[in-house]
Structures are given as structure tokens and as C-alpha cells.
Amino acid sequence: MNFDDKEISFASWSRRRFMQMSAATAVAANLGSLAHAEASGSATMIDVPFQKKDPRVVLIGTGGRGTNLLQNLLAADAQMVGLCDLVKEKAEHAASLVVAAGQKKPELYTDGPHDFEKMLSRQDVDLVVIATPWVWHTEMAIFGMKHGKDVALEVPGVTTIEDCWKIVKTSEETRKHCMMLENCCYGYNETLILRMVHAGKFGELLYGEGAYLHDLREELFSTAGEGLWRRAEHLKRDGNIYPTHGLGPVANYMGIQRGDRFGYIVSMSTPQRGLDAYRKEHLKADDPRMAEKYVTGDMNTSMIKTVNGLTITVKHAVANPHPYDRINLIAGTKGVFQDYPPRIYLDGQNSDESWEPIDKWKEYQHPLWKTEGEIAQKLGGHGGMDYIMLYRLLQCVREGLPPDIDVYDTAAWSSVAPLSVASVSHGSAPVEFPDFTRGKWKQRKVSAIATQV
Ligand SMILES: NC(=O)c1ccc[n+]([C@@H]2O[C@H](COP(=O)([O-])OP(=O)(O)OC[C@H]3O[C@@H](n4cnc5c(N)ncnc54)[C@H](O)[C@@H]3O)[C@@H](O)[C@H]2O)c1
Structure with missing residues (x-):
């Protein structure tokens, strides 16, 4: 290819790129009407405490x-009064766990996909x-909040x-919380x-990184559990379809929604x-x-620029x-932490530029891990984090505190x-949050999880 060819091919590339960017602007404008949607006429749910009760x-x-989750809830003495599933045997098995924990058998709701409405009424x-x-999350969350x-x-x-706006609007109107179980x-x-x-x-x-790198192939093709529905998500969209395990902790480190917020995203996928x-x-x-046609690219890499200028790779x-990895990296002017395995490098702590263990x-160590770490680790769910999360959720309700992760974070x-997905489908164009x-x-304060108890 001579120089002129290069020029021509660059020009046609830029024309193509320009067309993609124009399409992206249209998408951004489309999302824009949602981007600026008024959630509701009701007051914010920021820092609103749970109504104090067991x-x-x-x-x-x-x-x-x-x-x-149920096993961890029971270990934290949650009163379980109802269980719902399409499959009766699964609900019965869960009920047996509640009874084994010394509680009355909870009522079961197993009469079809909308029986949850009876339970939530x-x-x-x-x-x-x-x-x-996932296809049920919005409908169930909204029905729950609307029923108090x-x-x-x-x-x-x-x-x-x-649906993001719907949960915000419903939470504000009903004064009920919608916390993501991250x-x-x-x-x-x-x-x-x-x-x-x-x-x-x-x-x-300055910057952070989070990921969900987890070989789910066997699970996605299993004929039970997630194999029954999760592979279908790979038929629908190309983008980061499961971002929060890596992102949530980094958002917490950066105080997202608490003095900073996500500004825009640029995303690209492999085939x-x-x-x-x-x-x-x-x-x-x-x-x-x-015969299924999967569209979710094997590796999606997204970059988020926050309004204050920080960057996050997800x-x-x-x-x-791939070995399991959430990366879990945070870096600033004085040092960096990265997980898998956990290691840290702080300015002036180490003369040979090598990582140190934490x-x-x-x-x-967080006070919750000091007091609850032993039981959390004994229970085991994801290294104990499941118990800590549910213990803390119950603590927030029992003590009448706001949730650590509220509807705006969710x-x-x-x-x-x-x-x-919008960015990937428009040539990796930037899309506003x-x-x-x-x-x-x-003007919002840092999340209570940072400083509590
Ligand atoms: N936080 C984590 O670490 C973590 C780990 C695994 C799964 N998850 C999430 O948990 C959720 C469930 O995943 P899972 O692995 O338990 O899947 P699963 O398929 O094992 O369980 C889903 C259950 O929901 C029931 N169900 C489906 N539609 C229903 C309806 N309309 N009414 C009542 N019951 C219904 C199914 O019968 C099934 O028992 C997903 O959102 C998934 O992303 C989170």
C-alpha cells in the first residue's frame, strides 16, 4: 500500500468512524432523554434510614x-416468614433449612411465576x-416497594x-429502599x-480497575440452575452484562455518588x-x-471517566x-493496591519497587470483620463476604440506619x-451516564460502610 492508499483508507476509515459517531450521538441523545429524566416529584432517598425494626x-x-443467602440470613437470626420459587421442591428444601434453624416453617409460594405477588401483598x-x-429483577423489586x-x-x-429510573422513581415515591446485594x-x-x-x-x-473474569462455560451449559436462563443473556447483548462485582468496590473507594459520579463510558468487545x-x-x-447465536463478546473492556476526571477499567x-479474578485495583498519588493475590505498594515503604502482602x-481491618469474621469464614459464602453483607443489611434495618448501597448506587x-452495550454497538463511542x-x-457523605461501626 503506498502513502496515497493509506490516506484514502484513513479517509474512508474516518468517514466510517464519523458515521458511527453520528449514530452514537443519536443513541446518546436517545439515552439523554432518559439521562435527564425526572425520577419523581418525591424527595430523595439519600441518607434516609430504614424504619427501625427486626x-x-x-x-x-x-x-x-x-x-x-438463606443460610447466611438464618445464621444472622433473620426471621424468615415466606419463601417463593417456581419449583416446589426447591422451596420445600429451603423451608427445611429454616425449620432446622429453629424457626416456624415459613409459608411457601410455588403457584407459578406471579405467586410472589401474593407473598409481597x-x-x-x-x-x-x-x-x-435477571429478567425478573425489576418487576419483583417494583412490586415489593409498591407493597411497602x-x-x-x-x-x-x-x-x-x-428500569434504573423506574427503581429510583418507585423508591422515592414509596419511601422504600432498593439495595443491590453486591x-x-x-x-x-x-x-x-x-x-x-x-x-x-x-x-x-486517580484510577481503579474491576473485573468479573470467571470461567462459567460449564455452568452456562448445565441443564440445571443458571444453565436454564443465564446463557440466554448471551443471545441478547454485547457489552459488560455483569459489571458490578468488580465495579462496586472501586466505586466505593472513589466515593462515587458521594462527591464524584460516573461521567461517561467507552466500551469495546472482542468477538x-x-x-x-x-x-x-x-x-x-x-x-x-x-443453533443458538451468541452475541456477547468474550472479553468486554469498558472505561469509565468520572466527572472529577478519575478513570475506571471494568x-x-x-x-x-481463566482463573477467577476481580482485579480490584485502586491507585493514587501515594500507592496502589491490587488483588488476586492481594498486594500493596506504598510510596516510601519499600525500596526495591516490589509488591508487599497486605x-x-x-x-x-474492618470492625465488621473483627467481630463477625470468624462466623463469616465458617459459613464460607464467597470467603465470608455473603454473611458480612447480610449481617450488615440486618444491622442497618435493626438499628434504623440508611443502607450502605442505596437505590442510586443500585x-x-x-x-x-x-x-x-450502547457504546459497543456504536463503534465504542462515549456514552454519558x-x-x-x-x-x-x-454534597453527599461517604458511605457508612467506610467508617462504621
Ligand atoms: N452475588 C453473587 O455472588 C451471586 C452468585 C450467584 C448468583 N447471583 C445472582 O443471583 C440471582 C439468582 O441466581 P442463581 O444462581 O440462584 O440462579 P438459579 O437458577 O440457581 O436460581 C434462580 C431461582 O429462581 C427461581 N425463579 C425463576 N423465576 C421465578 C419466579 N417468577 N418466581 C419465583 N421463583 C422464580 C428458579 O426456579 C430458581 O430456583 C441472579 O440474579 C444471579 O446473578 C449472585
């Missing part, structure tokens, strides 16, 4: 995750935990920008590093290859799953061989999935 809890979804229920497939229940919603929260925010390392960030150990923060390759090796040629890869920073963290707090992020 909550009566119900659970929708007694599958893999729901059962695990009860007057003697305060808090609903939702652990169902606080909501604890499994990750990845809700899946469209419209367990990774409650890990030992994450809570310790959060306290070090607040003690200024990393200086002024999809892993699920095709896996099924070729593991399924028979006439298996109906061989990755998602579940369809290739053990020597035990003094920053909406902002959830929004990364649809906004990354809505401000779900409508300006209130500016």
Missing part, C-alpha cells in the same frame, strides 16, 4: 444463590430478598436505563482497603468465540443449543479458560451494562 424477611428464588413482611433470573417492602436485590441489579463490597480485602483509602494511605485517588468452541466439544450435533469475561495493614452500578441523584451526589 425485619420479617421473605425470599424469592430458592435456587443456588437464594439457598446460600402480605402485611406482615418488611424486607424481600430477590435471587431470581424494602428490597434487597441480587446482582447485576436491573438491566436497562429505563457482596464483593463486603470482602475482607475490600473493606480493609476502603478504610485505608479513607485514611489517605493511597493519597489522591464471541468461547461458547461456540465449548459447545462444539461438549454437545451433540443435533442438540438444539447448537472487564467481563466468562466464556474462556498482612502488615491489619490495623485497618441504578448507577446497574447502568454500566446497558451503557456499555444519567445522574440518578439529580445533583445530590455533590
Whole structure:
């Protein structure tokens, strides 16, 4: 190719790029109407405490995750008064766990996909935990809030920008909370590093990275549990469809929605290859799953620029061989922490520019881990973080505190999935984040999880 050819090909590339950018502007404008949507005429839910009580809890979804949450809830003495699942045997098994914990058998709701409505219409229920497939999250959360229940919603929260606004609006109108159950925010390392960030150990923060790198191929093709619904998500969208495990802790370190907020996102994906390759090796040629067309790229890399200028990289890869990793990196003017394995490098601490283990920073261990760490680790759910999260949720309700992760966090963290999809589908163009707090992020305090108890 001679120089002129290069010029021509660059010109046609830029024309193509320009067309993509124009399309992206259209998308951004489209999202823009949602970006500036008035959530409701009602007051904010920022810093609004839970109504103080020992909550009566119900659970929708007694599958893999729901059962695990239930075991942790029971260990934290949650009063379980109702369980709902499409599959009666699963609900019965969950009920047996409640009885084994010394409580009365909770009422079961197993009469079809809308039986949760009967359970959530009860007057003697305060808090609903939702652990169902993603397509049900918004409907169940909204129904719960509209029927006077606080909501604890499994990750990845809700899946469209419209639904982000719907949960914000409903929370404000009903004065009920909608907390995302982002367990990774409650890990030992994450809570310790959060306290070090607040003690200024990393200086002024500059950038962070989070990821969900988890080989889910076997799970996605299993004929039980998540295999029944999660692979379908890979038929719908190309982007980071499960961003919050990596993102939540980094957002906490940076005080997102508390003096800063996500500004815009740029996202790109590799082609999809892993699920095709896996099924070729593991399924028979006439298996109906061989006809599925997966569109979610194997590795999605998104970059978020915050309004204050910080950057966050978020990755998602579940369809290739890879050791489990959430990266969990935070860096500032005085040092850097990165997980998997946990290691730290602080200015002036180490002469040979090598990482150090985090053990020597035990003094920053979170008070929740000091008091509850032993039981959390014995229970085991994701290294104990599941128990710490649920213990803390119950503590917030029992003591009448605001939730650590509120509806604005739930909406902002959830929004990364649809906004990354919008960016990918328009040539990785930048797409703006809505401000779900409508300006209130500016004067807001840091999350209580940073400083409590
Ligand atoms: N935070 C974490 O670490 C973590 C881990 C795993 C899963 N999850 C999340 O938990 C949720 C559930 O995942 P899972 O692994 O338990 O899946 P699962 O398939 O094992 O369980 C889902 C359950 O929901 C039930 N269900 C489906 N539709 C229903 C309806 N309309 N009414 C009542 N029950 C219904 C199913 O019968 C099933 O028992 C998902 O949002 C997933 O992303 C989070």
C-alpha cells in the first residue's frame, strides 16, 4: 500500500468512524432523554434510614444463590416468614433449612411465576430478598416497594436505563429502599482497603480497575440452575452484562455518588468465540443449543471517566479458560493496591519497587470483620463476604440506619451494562451516564460502610 492508499483508507476509515459517531450521538441523545429524566416529584432517598425494626424477611428464588443467602440470613437470626420459587421442591428444601434453624416453617409460594405477588401483598413482611433470573429483577423489586417492602436485590441489579429510573422513581415515591446485594463490597480485602483509602494511605485517588473474569462455560451449559436462563443473556447483548462485582468496590473507594459520579463510558468487545468452541466439544450435533447465536463478546473492556476526571477499567469475561479474578485495583498519588493475590505498594515503604502482602495493614481491618469474621469464614459464602453483607443489611434495618448501597448506587452500578452495550454497538463511542441523584451526589457523605461501626 503506498502513502496515497493509506490516506484514502484513513479517509474512508474516518468517514466510517464519523458515521458511527453520528449514530452514537443519536443513541446518546436517545439515552439523554432518559439521562435527564425526572425520577419523581418525591424527595430523595439519600441518607434516609430504614424504619427501625427486626425485619420479617421473605425470599424469592430458592435456587443456588437464594439457598446460600438463606443460610447466611438464618445464621444472622433473620426471621424468615415466606419463601417463593417456581419449583416446589426447591422451596420445600429451603423451608427445611429454616425449620432446622429453629424457626416456624415459613409459608411457601410455588403457584407459578406471579405467586410472589401474593407473598409481597402480605402485611406482615418488611424486607424481600430477590435471587431470581435477571429478567425478573425489576418487576419483583417494583412490586415489593409498591407493597411497602424494602428490597434487597441480587446482582447485576436491573438491566436497562429505563428500569434504573423506574427503581429510583418507585423508591422515592414509596419511601422504600432498593439495595443491590453486591457482596464483593463486603470482602475482607475490600473493606480493609476502603478504610485505608479513607485514611489517605493511597493519597489522591486517580484510577481503579474491576473485573468479573470467571470461567462459567460449564455452568452456562448445565441443564440445571443458571444453565436454564443465564446463557440466554448471551443471545441478547454485547457489552459488560455483569459489571458490578468488580465495579462496586472501586466505586466505593472513589466515593462515587458521594462527591464524584460516573461521567461517561467507552466500551469495546472482542468477538464471541468461547461458547461456540465449548459447545462444539461438549454437545451433540443435533442438540438444539447448537443453533443458538451468541452475541456477547468474550472479553468486554469498558472505561469509565468520572466527572472529577478519575478513570475506571471494568472487564467481563466468562466464556474462556481463566482463573477467577476481580482485579480490584485502586491507585493514587501515594500507592496502589491490587488483588488476586492481594498486594500493596506504598510510596516510601519499600525500596526495591516490589509488591508487599497486605498482612502488615491489619490495623485497618474492618470492625465488621473483627467481630463477625470468624462466623463469616465458617459459613464460607464467597470467603465470608455473603454473611458480612447480610449481617450488615440486618444491622442497618435493626438499628434504623440508611443502607450502605442505596437505590442510586443500585441504578448507577446497574447502568454500566446497558451503557456499555450502547457504546459497543456504536463503534465504542462515549456514552454519558444519567445522574440518578439529580445533583445530590455533590454534597453527599461517604458511605457508612467506610467508617462504621
Ligand atoms: N452475588 C453473587 O455472588 C451471586 C452468585 C450467584 C448468583 N447471583 C445472582 O443471583 C440471582 C439468582 O441466581 P442463581 O444462581 O440462584 O440462579 P438459579 O437458577 O440457581 O436460581 C434462580 C431461582 O429462581 C427461581 N425463579 C425463576 N423465576 C421465578 C419466579 N417468577 N418466581 C419465583 N421463583 C422464580 C428458579 O426456579 C430458581 O430456583 C441472579 O440474579 C444471579 O446473578 C449472585
